[in-house]
Amino acid sequence: MRHFATSNSVRRWTAPLVAVVFVCTASAVLAVGSDIPFQESFESLGDGDSILDQNGWQGPAGAGDAATVVGESYGYNRLLQGSSVTRPLPNTTHNKYMDLQSGSDEISNVFNEVSQTNVYIDMMVKLEQSAADWEPPATNDMQAAFFVNTNGNLVVYHSKWLNPGSGLDFSNVLTVCDNTAVGTGDWNRLTITMDYLTQAANQLKFFQVAIDGQVVSNDLAVNNPVDGLVTGTWFFCANIYDIDPQLSSLGLQGTGNFDDIVVTNAQPLFTGDIKFTVNPIVDTDRGGYTVPGASFLILKGATTNVTVFPTNYWVVNAIDVNGTPLPVTNNIVINDIQQDYTIEIDFEPQRAFNGVPLWWLVAYGFDPSDAGATNDFNLDGDPNWKHWLTSTDPKGTNAFAILDIGSPGGTNYIRWYTGDVNIDPDLDPIRVYRNTDLTNTNPPNYGWVSVDTVDRMWGTNTWWENGPAGSNSIYFYRLETEFAE
Numbered sequence: 001m002r003h004f005a006t007s008n009s010v011r012r013w014t015a016p017l018v019a020v021v022f023v024c025t026a027s028a029v030l031a032v033g034s035d036i037p038f039q040e041s042f043e044s045l046g047d048g049d050s051i052l053d054q055n056g057w058q059g060p061a062g063a064g065d066a067a068t069v070v071g072e073s074y075g076y077n078r079l080l081q082g083s084s085v086t087r088p089l090p091n092t093t094h095n096k097y098m099d100l101q102s103g104s105d106e107i108s109n110v111f112n113e114v115s116q117t118n119v120y121i122d123m124m125v126k127l128e129q130s131a132a133d134w135e136p137p138a139t140n141d142m143q144a145a146f147f148v149n150t151n152g153n154l155v156v157y158h159s160k161w162l163n164p165g166s167g168l169d170f171s172n173v174l175t176v177c178d179n180t181a182v183g184t185g186d187w188n189r190l191t192i193t194m195d196y197l198t199q200a201a202n203q204l205k206f207f208q209v210a211i212d213g214q215v216v217s218n219d220l221a222v223n224n225p226v227d228g229l230v231t232g233t234w235f236f237c238a239n240i241y242d243i244d245p246q247l248s249s250l251g252l253q254g255t256g257n258f259d260d261i262v263v264t265n266a267q268p269l270f271t272g273d274i275k276f277t278v279n280p281i282v283d284t285d286r287g288g289y290t291v292p293g294a295s296f297l298i299l300k301g302a303t304t305n306v307t308v309f310p311t312n313y314w315v316v317n318a319i320d321v322n323g324t325p326l327p328v329t330n331n332i333v334i335n336d337i338q339q340d341y342t343i344e345i346d347f348e349p350q351r352a353f354n355g356v357p358l359w360w361l362v363a364y365g366f367d368p369s370d371a372g373a374t375n376d377f378n379l380d381g382d383p384n385w386k387h388w389l390t391s392t393d394p395k396g397t398n399a400f401a402i403l404d405i406g407s408p409g410g411t412n413y414i415r416w417y418t419g420d421v422n423i424d425p426d427l428d429p430i431r432v433y434r435n436t437d438l439t440n441t442n443p444p445n446y447g448w449v450s451v452d453t454v455d456r457m458w459g460t461n462t463w464w465e466n467g468p469a470g471s472n473s474i475y476f477y478r479l480e481t482e483f484a485e
Helices: 358-363 370-372 384-390
Strands: 004-006 036-038 067-069 078-080 083-085 097-111 119-126 146-149 153-161 171-180 185-199 204-212 249-264 270-278 288-291 297-298 303-308 314-321 324-326 329-335 339-351 402-406 413-418 432-436 449-452 459-462 476-480
Touching: 153 204, 288 339, 303 314, 314 329, 370 384, 370 476, 402 476, 413 432, 413 476, 449 459
Parallel strands: 270 339
Antiparallel strands: 004 146, 036 249, 067 097, 078 083, 097 249, 119 185, 119 249, 146 153, 153 171, 185 204, 270 297, 288 303, 303 329, 314 324, 314 339, 402 413, 413 459, 432 449, 432 476
16 A cells, blocks of 8 residues: 655554654754755665655654665656646656655755745655555644545545634544545645745645645635635644644655655646636537637647637637737647637627628528518518527517516506517517606607616516606506617
8 A cells, every 4th residue: 555644744644554644843843954956866776765854854864774765667648638747857857766665764854944835835745545454544733735546536634624713713624535546556746835935924834735736626625715614725734723834844654656856936837727708608509619729738838729619600709818819710729838728719699681690590590691581581671680689489479579667656667579489598688668648749759768677588578667666657668679789
């Protein structure tokens, strides 16, 4: 079994055959430590050499064979949204790695205290599932811990916010990440982000875990900074009020394989997060979609292509990248990724005579052209474009008209029927006008006053006056529809 964990003090886990990674505070460590940034590729050591007393690695006396170098290369290649995920040290050779066989002894590397600084721990690990009879030990001094259960799922040790909104009460818990299977015996890239700064004033500390560049999510993870009960990807550190906001050591225990260990204050190379917001709607029926879509990770310094696929009878109207307009294209190319990007794509329907969208004509079986827009299929005197504008059925018998009026309890209402099952959501709402004197000859409105707007919906529509209209006056109403802006 190969597992990993983080802690805030040097502490031994006595369970055999477990490999653990600790993130520690300096309070329990007396040794002079390594400086951050730190990296270890094991390439400078020989096959079979002990890593103890090399590059800051320490262990108990007589434990020289607990962590030795294996002179062997291994393959690793992961694809994340079409882009390769590299190792933490992509430019070094990879002909050696560390084999841990420490049992209950602890092998650690101590770091000089750097308080109130976010830290990234990045490494290659080879993980396997736990044995059926192995249980993780309880601990009260770890910031975070990780292992793989018997089903191959990642298990995270962290703090749980007990009563959000009612005070900062926390309890340490072990959470199984059902959507993260890593215990396959393959090499994986493990990245732990320790965030001590975002909510330092509230003494809240967070960590985030990524496997092969994919951030682990869970129902008990939160947004950072905390946004109520909204699920995110950040776990609260265990023992959240009992640890200093700093990193002091990594500790390994049990069995496992490790390589390319990097501890740094700089964000790892693969974490350029590109976010997509496609407006108005991203689907295959209306508007269009992109490949890749939604959010994905891309290597810093890399180039990515975003292909835009408008739905039939739609076109790309505008593209903005981080608020800057780009020429309209179906293939967006971004070179030398060094920051987050937000790409906004506006799709516009193609239109025929008087603005009727082609998709609406096709939905009713009409030709997507001016001829289809001007056709009067049901011979009611209104061409198809008027049926689109008034949300009436171009093949039915209903007209755009007030069907019923009333004044129960002195409050007026009007009813009309919408027969269009393909209502265009881009059309303006129906506007309601009221008049008390049809003999009014004063332009431009001749006594008509706009009193409300009503969203279009299929079927019977009813509008009520917002309060009594009065019982001693005569009120006249009309409905009006306008072209979408």
